[in-house]
Amino acid sequence: MRKLEKHVVARVEEVVPGQPLVRQVKGRQVGIFNLHGEYFALLNRCPHQSAELCRGRITHLVRAKRAGAFEVSRQGEFIKCPWHGWEFDIRTGQSWCDPNSINVRQFGVTVERGETLVKGPYVAETFPVSVEDSYIVLEM
Numbered sequence: 518m519r520k521l522e523k524h525v526v527a528r529v530e531e532v533v534p535g536q537p538l539v540r541q542v543k544g545r546q547v548g549i550f551n552l553h554g555e556y557f558a559l560l561n562r563c564p565h566q567s568a569e570l571c572r573g574r575i576t577h578l579v580r581a582k583r584a585g586a587f588e589v590s591r592q593g594e595f596i597k598c599p600w601h602g603w604e605f606d607i608r609t610g611q612s613w614c615d616p617n618s619i620n621v622r623q624f625g626v627t628v629e630r631g632e633t634l635v636k637g638p639y640v641a642e643t644f645p646v647s648v649e650d651s652y653i654v655l656e657m
Contacts, residue, residue, distance in 0.1 A: 521625070522543075524542050524543070526540045526542060526547070526549060526558075527540060527549060528650055528651070529628060529650070529651045530650075532549050532550070532551040532556065533551065534551045534552070534553070534593065535575050535593050536575075537549065537550050537561075537571040537575070537596070538550075539561055539569075539571050545560060545561075546560070546561035546562070546569070546571075547559070547560060547561060547624060548560075548561045548570060548571035548596075549626065550596075550607045552593065552594055552607060552608065555608075556626040556627075556628060557607050557608055557623070557626060558623065558624040558625075558626045559571075559596075559605070559607065559610050559621045559622065559623055559624070560621055560622040560623075560624075562621070563598040563600065563601075563603060563605075563621070564612075564619055564620070564621060565598065565600075565601060565603055565619075566600060566601070568598050568599055568600040568601075569599070570596060570598055570599075570605070570621060571596070572599045573596050573597045573598050573599040574596070574597045574599075575593050575595070575596055575597075575607075576593075576595045576596070576597050576604065577589050577590065577591055577592045577593065577594065577595060578590050578591040578594070578595060578613075594606065594607050594608060595607060595613065603619075605620070605621050609623065610622060610623035628651050629651070630651055631650055631651065
């Protein structure tokens with residue numbers, strides 16, 4: 518099994534809820550999402566006809582138990598393709614219309630403190646340093 522490389526893609530405060538942040542990682546455009554303080558990453562390409570998925574609208578889940586009785590849930594947890602309206606669950610990448618066969622590629626995301634990312638093979642004189650910000654790290 519191939520070991521996944523880690524890529525620092527953004528600072529936590531750069532990923533605003535309701536607005537995907539698109540970054541180029543190893544030649545691929547990836548959308549990073551903040552859902553209530555949890556972070557997710559999807560390939561920025563709709564599997565239907567390759568539209569830039571992150572240009573689509575962030576939306577919610579709507580269900581109807583009967584005609585005229587709608588229930589809205591999971592606010593801000595779905596993204597709608599800008600070309601044909603296909604909806605995808607940001608948490609899983611699964612298509613809402615056909616979850617068994619269509620999905621957007623998802624990447625693992627972790628939030629790591631800055632000091633855990635500063636490692637290397639060389640030893641030099643060191644000075645005390647504190648890191649106040651957290652960074653988002655994408656595994657690909």
